[in-house]
Amino acid sequence: MPRYRTATPADEPALHALWAAAFPDSAGTVALLWGRDPGRHARTFLAEDGGRPVSVLHYQPRPIRSATGAPQRVGCLGSVATHPDARGRGHVRRLLTAVTEAMTADACAWSLLFTGTPDVYRGAGWHSFTAPVLTGPLAAPRPGDAGVAVRRATPADVPALRALRDAFDATRPLTTVRSAADWRRRIPVWYGPPAAILLAQETTGGGEGAVLGFVAVRPDGPAGAAVAEIALARGREPEAAAALLRAAAGHARAGGARAASVHLPAEPAVVAALPWLLADATAGTTAYGMARPLLASPAEVAATVTAPGAVHWYGDSF
Structure with a gap:
């Protein structure tokens, strides 16, 4: 049976291998940025099956300006991967439930992610927003x-x-x-x-x-x-x-x-x-961004991501 838990330092080689299997072209960047988060282990959630991680996601709290310009603590979700031979088994859905609880306990006002597969996240409460291009x-x-x-x-x-x-x-x-x-x-x-x-x-x-x-x-x-x-x-x-x-x-x-x-x-x-x-x-327009209210209201989050002039710079990717 799969086991769902947070990561430990001992998991790092296996997580690097998982990202390499899931993202052959960008695994190095994912692992590099993940490794630069000093609190990464407690904020990394994984599914373990057969003695190895088969699915993973990570969040990092970041100060992001709201519609009023005031910084809010936002749970930025990334490094999401499932091994090709473990897909379609609901691992990410279960991990999203766990990370939502953790981000809320961590006083995050809302959560932000960017993805080309939005259907994975809609059922867990994230909503797409557009950006001009x-x-x-x-x-x-x-x-x-x-x-x-x-x-x-x-x-x-x-x-x-x-x-x-x-x-x-x-x-x-x-x-x-x-x-x-x-x-x-x-x-x-x-x-x-x-x-x-x-x-x-x-x-x-x-x-x-x-x-x-x-x-x-x-x-x-x-x-x-x-x-x-x-x-x-x-x-x-x-x-x-x-x-x-x-x-x-x-x-x-x-x-x-x-x-x-x-x-x-x-x-x-x-x-x-x-x-x-x-x-x-x-x-x-693009529609890669997705947001999920946590402690903030849905109206407050919507106001931020749709505000005139709102932009999330590529250099702040996670």
């Missing part, structure tokens, strides 16, 4: 503002990147309040090569001046790129957005992309700068 062919190269230079960010730029992000997302719903540890441990995983963070700076007398913003670009399929995050210095949004989206198009072209998807809030400066990135933009 723009897609189109990359714009042709053209000269930009000579007063703004864009370069790839380095580890030395992290304090400037963090300050930009904190200011740009100070009250933005659905964004994570990033810690210094997040910048050290999580952002390099999601935006490391072949992805890139591009930094815009004012040029003064041939040198580097004020930091104006950054954009994160990552590959998306064999001939595509995704603009996954942006932050603009307040008061300098138009010039920063134009320079960054132009540079994002150049970076994508250099990587062999011919088209791009844009996952950014529709701020006026971003909308105005889109022709620097896309030759022709088609509006659409």
